[in-house]
Amino acid sequence: MADLDTADTADTAEPESVAVSRRDIKAVVAVEGSVAAGPTYRITAPKTGTVHYGSVLAGSHAGTVNLGKGEQPFRVGDEAAKVPVESILKKTLVPDGARVHKGVPVVEVAYAGFGLRGRLPKASAYRLLSGDMSATAAITDGPAGFDCTLLVASKAPAEPGEEGPEILCAIPDDVRVYNGLSGLIIVASGQVDEALALPTSAVSGSAVTGEVTVVNDDGSTEVRKVGLGVTDGAIVEITHGLSKSDRVAVTPPRPVR
Incomplete structure (x- = not known):
């Protein structure tokens, strides 16, 4: 895709600006x-529910159970948790029969x-x-x-x-x-395809919301709040607050408080 269009104006009162463009952005x-x-790492609950340890952990002791990739050391409700890589059991973190929320660590293992x-x-x-x-x-x-x-x-x-x-x-x-x-x-x-985007250097803020200085057609400027999405560190998605026809100053406004 074409590079972001940066323009210097002849009028020294108008700040250097950059156009909002559409880009594919991968975080x-x-x-x-x-x-x-x-x-060590932890295997978490795949859903909210009651933990039931499988036969692979029945009567086991830390350091004595080898877990192959894809094995199922426990279930939460009707959904099994799978071992992502060959590992060794270190310890269980919740008792059998405990109810946990999705994402809560259930066992600690060592790669x-x-x-x-x-x-x-x-x-x-x-x-x-x-x-x-x-x-x-x-x-x-x-x-x-x-x-x-x-x-x-x-x-x-x-x-x-x-x-x-x-x-x-x-x-x-x-x-x-x-x-x-x-x-x-x-x-x-x-990844977001064809996202409205700006260089991160032109935006104050780094997550969810930010501010930019919009350069109007008559050369006047205004600070505007914008929504921020995916970023690859150099380019950031603008989720709301700007359109493709807008230009913003390359120097960002004051940091968002």
Whole structure:
């Protein structure tokens, strides 16, 4: 698709502006991480209901149960939870017969390999976790561009100012890595086609709502509230507040309070 049209005006009183355009946008964020052997993660309830552990966990003890990919360690109501990657049971988190809500962690397990761990930025965590996430990863000065299964890790933020939820990229066993190496996880979640879009640098705000400076045909300007959707870090979807015929100043207004 064509690049966003940026125009300098001859009238110095009119700010440099950029046109609202239509773009295909895929939500992507890069997360720094480090390699760990046998990292833990949690398998959550697939729906709201009563937990029933299957025969695979009956009378089991932590560290003694190997769980193959696709195995069903428990059910919630009539829906089974599946193990996403080969793992080892660490502990159950709720008793058999307990009623839980969808998404509540039920068992903690350890991946039977190496994982790349990192934290999602708070500003984009909800948007990414709410979508259908996928990931690729690269090890610093090592293997790059490999796909990995993305999991929500066990560790929660320790301090109020810490970054968002910890994620785990389960590194395939044919990718050679070592404990303690650093790397990058590229997380993608959702795509919007033909979205009204602007450069993120022209918008104040980073999630849900923002403000832009609209440049009118007569050169006058006005600050306008806009709705924000999917972003890839460089371009952001405008969900309401602007039309394709609008232009906005390349410099954003004051930050949204």
